Amino acid sequence: RPRIIVVGNEKGGSGKSTTSMHLIVSLLREGFTVGTIDLDARQGTLSRYIENRQHFVQTTNAQIAVPEHRRVYRSAVEDSEISKQEDRQNLERAMEELWDRDYLVFDTPGSDNHLSRLGHSYADILITPLNDSFLDMDMLAKIEVVDDDLKLTPSTYSQMVWEQRQQRAIQRKRPIDWVVMRNRLSHIDAKNKRDMGLLLEHLAKRLQFRLAPGFGERVIFRELFPKGLTLLDLDSEDAGISLSMSHVAARQEVRSLLQAIGLSGEMA
Amino acid sequence: RPRIIVVGNEKGGSGKSTTSMHLIVSLLREGFTVGTIDLDARQGTLSRYIENRQHFVQTTNAQIAVPEHRRVYRSAVEDSEISKQEDRQNLERAMEELWDRDYLVFDTPGSDNHLSRLGHSYADILITPLNDSFLDMDMLAKIEVVDDDLKLTPSTYSQMVWEQRQQRAIQRKRPIDWVVMRNRLSHIDAKNKRDMGLLLEHLAKRLQFRLAPGFGERVIFRELFPKGLTLLDLDSEDAGISLSMSHVAARQEVRSLLQAIGLSGEMA
Numbered sequence: 001r002p003r004i005i006v007v008g009n010e011k012g013g014s015g016k017s018t019t020s021m022h023l024i025v026s027l028l029r030e031g032f033t034v035g036t037i038d039l040d041a042r043q044g045t046l047s048r049y050i051e052n053r054q055h056f057v058q059t060t061n062a063q064i065a066v067p068e069h070r071r072v073y074r075s076a077v078e079d080s081e082i083s084k085q086e087d088r089q090n091l092e093r094a095m096e097e098l099w100d101r102d103y104l105v106f107d108t109p110g111s112d113n114h115l116s117r118l119g120h121s122y123a124d125i126l127i128t129p130l131n132d133s134f135l136d137m138d139m140l141a142k143i144e145v146v147d148d149d150l151k152l153t154p155s156t157y158s159q160m161v162w163e164q165r166q167q168r169a170i171q172r173k174r175p176i177d178w179v180v181m182r183n184r185l186s187h188i189d190a191k192n193k194r195d196m197g198l199l200l201e202h203l204a205k206r207l208q209f210r211l212a213p214g215f216g217e218r219v220i221f222r223e224l225f226p227k228g229l230t231l232l233d234l235d236s237e238d239a240g241i242s243l244s245m246s247h248v249a250a251r252q253e254v255r256s257l258l259q260a261i262g263l264s265g266e267m268a
Numbered sequence: 269r270p271r272i273i274v275v276g277n278e279k280g281g282s283g284k285s286t287t288s289m290h291l292i293v294s295l296l297r298e299g300f301t302v303g304t305i306d307l308d309a310r311q312g313t314l315s316r317y318i319e320n321r322q323h324f325v326q327t328t329n330a331q332i333a334v335p336e337h338r339r340v341y342r343s344a345v346e347d348s349e350i351s352k353q354e355d356r357q358n359l360e361r362a363m364e365e366l367w368d369r370d371y372l373v374f375d376t377p378g379s380d381n382h383l384s385r386l387g388h389s390y391a392d393i394l395i396t397p398l399n400d401s402f403l404d405m406d407m408l409a410k411i412e413v414v415d416d417d418l419k420l421t422p423s424t425y426s427q428m429v430w431e432q433r434q435q436r437a438i439q440r441k442r443p444i445d446w447v448v449m450r451n452r453l454s455h456i457d458a459k460n461k462r463d464m465g466l467l468l469e470h471l472a473k474r475l476q477f478r479l480a481p482g483f484g485e486r487v488i489f490r491e492l493f494p495k496g497l498t499l500l501d502l503d504s505e506d507a508g509i510s511l512s513m514s515h516v517a518a519r520q521e522v523r524s525l526l527q528a529i530g531l532s533g534e535m536a
């Protein structure tokens with residue numbers, strides 16, 4: 001059965017859709033088959049990214065792999081019991097259609113809703129990207145300095161992840177491997193980066209997640225969206241853009257993420 | 269009656285809460301009275317920021333102005349008609365309690381819901397921050413290159429803003445002054461910045477918004493969150509952090525935003 005990777009963070013703009021797309025393309029280029037589900041269908045960033053990729057392939061005949069993609073919209077039914085059932089049916093139908101794939105990747109919204117929580121409950125691996133920022137940190141844990149000591153209280157999103165962990169334990173499923181990944185890292189700002197790094201190490205123990213190497217703030221992570229491409233597609237001749245130091249560094253960052261979540265024996 | 273500024277963008281992480289806080293503190297320091305409403309109460313970034321500020325004032329006796337703040341949670345009632353009424357009652361009650369203020373600032377969520385749409389309908393000024401990115405642009409307009417020409421189709425968030433504009437026209441209210449502001453601008457990456465700038469100029473005409481000068485990507489915009497402070501508080505002796513080139517530039521960026529939305533005669 002496919003290994004399921006969920007990319008989640010209730011905090012908006014932490015890099016879920018960006019991380020999802022780069023993960024998906026890496027897996028495809030490793031030769032795996034990949035099914036993708038957009039659980040943030042109304043905003044649809046991942047769906048648009050993949051649509052753009054389809055369009056690029058159709059108009060250029062490029063040899064570029066595209067995942068098998070499904071959008072799952074939130075149920076619009078008013079009755080909350082029925083709407084939850086409908087969410088479950090819609091998600092499970094999409095999963096069934098993609099069940100022959102090696103990997104499934106779910107992109108989730110930057111807000112809390114039943115469909116997103118349901119998606120999280122299926123994670124073998126949960127990847128949570130996060131900006132190097134106290135504002136983003138606040139959704140993982142409230143930080144207070146009490147008598148010179150650091151007090152960390154699990155916050156909204158962490159609580160939700162733990163509820164899914166409990167659910168899975170009750171259902172005797174394998175535990176979620178929770179991986180947190182810093183994103184949009186500044187190439188300067190050493191002090192803030194160090195502070196965030198220390199906080200995340202504390203938090204990793206407290207909330208039982210592990211830290212993966214992150215992505216720097218690099219325009220190459222977003223400028224290829226209109227073509228549906230990523231920097232990983234650029235060693236193919238079809239992409240038509242020249243490589244640079246930043247691209248090489250970005251490529252290594254994506255590779256390190258894959259190694260950290262144990263997805264690329266060959267790449268290691 | 270108070271002038272109402274709504275900070276909105278359905279796209280997550282575009283900088284709504286950051287922009288809200290810097291706007292609020294600027295207005296307070298100009299001597300205006302400010303009421304603030306967090307319509308993203310579950311995530312509560314703005315509420316937490318203001319809570320931290322309260323705490324800082326209480327523990328240091330600093331002479332630092334704090335806005336009068338309200339959190340408005342989404343109605344949890346299942347019946348959609350009653351839940352919409354409850355949203356309206358909750359928002360209007362908060363507005364009534366703050367009605368003696370010079371300005372009201374509403375922070376809104378990075379997702380679409382009835383409470384957020386309702387909040388948008390009260391805007392005299394709507395400020396939409398946006399990352400310099402095709403992913404963020406996609407929520408304002410779908411961009412397609414058709415026969416060497418740029419085709420711009422209003423996207424989900426723009427459509428919602430236009431619905432609120434139509435509502436206000438029907439109710440004979442004054443039109444919304446829609447201001448879009450680029451945020452987290454890179455200090456390098458000239459080509460992407462130029463491309464985004466051109467797209468936004470086209471879009472401004474098409475969607476009838478104006479472009480305000482934006483904020484650069486600067487750690488000073490986020491590192492003072494734990495103390496509830498902003499760079500604007502730093503010329504006060506209580507803040508305990510030394511100024512730098514980036515702070516001076518950031519201060520000018522905030523001042524330019526205020527001028528652009530016509531809020532600071534004295535500062536101009």
Ligand SMILES: Nc1ncnc2c1ncn2[C@@H]1O[C@H](COP(=O)(O)OP(=O)(O)OP(=O)(O)O)[C@@H](O)[C@H]1O
Pocket residue numbers: 011012013014015016017018019040043045108109110111183184185215216217218219220221222278279280281378399400401402403404
């Ligand atoms: N490493 C990076 N370097 C440069 N830009 C990035 C990087 N990661 C993300 N971005 C940009 O940051 C913004 C937010 O990223 P993205 O849309 O992937 O986040 P998200 O968590 O999916 O947001 P939402 O909560 O709205 O779903 C986008 O404009 C994206 O292009």
Ligand SMILES: Nc1ncnc2c1ncn2[C@@H]1O[C@H](COP(=O)(O)OP(=O)(O)OP(=O)(O)O)[C@@H](O)[C@H]1O
Pocket residue numbers: 010011012013110131132133134135136279280281282283284285286287308311313376377378379451452453483484485486487488489490
């Ligand atoms: N100009 C800036 N410079 C540096 N960091 C910034 C800037 N603007 C925003 N940020 C950071 O970017 C992230 C997103 O900003 P913010 O939380 O204000 O966005 P938002 O639109 O309110 O997000 P949400 O959709 O989750 O409500 C935060 O980590 C914030 O600290």
Ligand SMILES: [Mg+2]
Pocket residue numbers: 016017018040045046107108109110
């Ligand atoms: Mg997304």
Ligand SMILES: [Mg+2]
Pocket residue numbers: 284285286308313314375376377378
């Ligand atoms: Mg916010």
